[in-house]
Amino acid sequence: MNWQQLLNLIVARIKQVVGLYAFVLIPMWGMFFLNESVLFGLWNIFGVVPRALDVGSMIGVFASWTMHGNLSHLIGNTVTLLQILFLFGLFEKNAYRTIIKLVIASGLVTWVIGSPSSIHIGASGLCFAMFGYMIGGALFARRWGYLLACIIMGTGYWLTIKQGLMPQPGVSFAAHFGGLCAGLLLGATSKHHYTSVSRHQ
Numbered sequence: 001m002n003w004q005q006l007l008n009l010i011v012a013r014i015k016q017v018v019g020l021y022a023f024v025l026i027p028m029w030g031m032f033f034l035n036e037s038v039l040f041g042l043w044n045i046f047g048v049v050p051r052a053l054d055v056g057s058m059i060g061v062f063a064s065w066t067m068h069g070n071l072s073h074l075i076g077n078t079v080t081l082l083q084i085l086f087l088f089g090l091f092e093k094n095a096y097r098t099i100i101k102l103v104i105a106s107g108l109v110t111w112v113i114g115s116p117s118s119i120h121i122g123a124s125g126l127c128f129a130m131f132g133y134m135i136g137g138a139l140f141a142r143r144w145g146y147l148l149a150c151i152i153m154g155t156g157y158w159l160t161i162k163q164g165l166m167p168q169p170g171v172s173f174a175a176h177f178g179g180l181c182a183g184l185l186l187g188a189t190s191k192h193h194y195t196s197v198s199r200h201q
Contacts, residue, residue: 017089050114125175136187
C-alpha cells in the first residue's frame with residue numbers, strides 16, 4: 001500500500017466516523033427531544049421487557065438504545081459513544097452493518113437474561129456490545145487494530161466498565177452484560193478481509 005492509498009483509506013475512515021456519529025447520535029437525541037416534547041415520555045415504555053412477547057418489548061429489542069430516562073442519562077451515553085464510535089469507525093470495515101447487528105444482538109440477549117419484572121432502556125448496552133466486539137475481534141479474530149482500541153477504552157473507562165458489570169439498583173446489568181457477551185461472540189466470529197495491493201514496476 002503506497003502513501004496515496006493509505007491517505008485515501010484514512011480519509012474514508014474519518015468520513016465513516018462522521019457518518020457513524022450521525023447514524024447513532026442523531027436518532028438518540030432526536031427521539032429524546034421528540035419524546036420529551038411531543039410523546040410525553042411514552043416512548044420509554046417500549047423498552048426491553050425480558051421474555052415478554054408483546055409488540056412493545058419487541059420494539060425495545062431494536063430501539064431501546066434511543067430511549068433515555070433523562071438528559072443526564074443521554075449525555076453520559078453520548079460522551080462514551082463519541083469515543084467508542086471514533087475507534088469503531090477507524091477500525092471496522094463494515095461499521096454500519098456491524099452496529100445494526102450489535103443493536104439487535106444486545107437487545108435479544110437482554111430480552112433473554114433480564115429480570116421479567118424489569119424494563120431496559122438506554123444506549124449503554126450498545127456501548128458494551130461495541131466494546132465486546134472489539135475485544136472478541138482482538139483476541140479471537142486477530143484484528144490488531146482493535147487490540148489498540150481495547151487498550152485505549154480499557155484504560156480510560158476501567159472504572160465505568162467495572163461498575164457497569166456489577167449488579168446495582170437503577171443500572172441495567174442485563175443490558176451491560178448481555179451487550180458485552182453479544183459483542184464478544186460477534187467479534188470473535190468476525191472476518192476482516194484486507195484488499196491486496198499489487199505493485200507494478
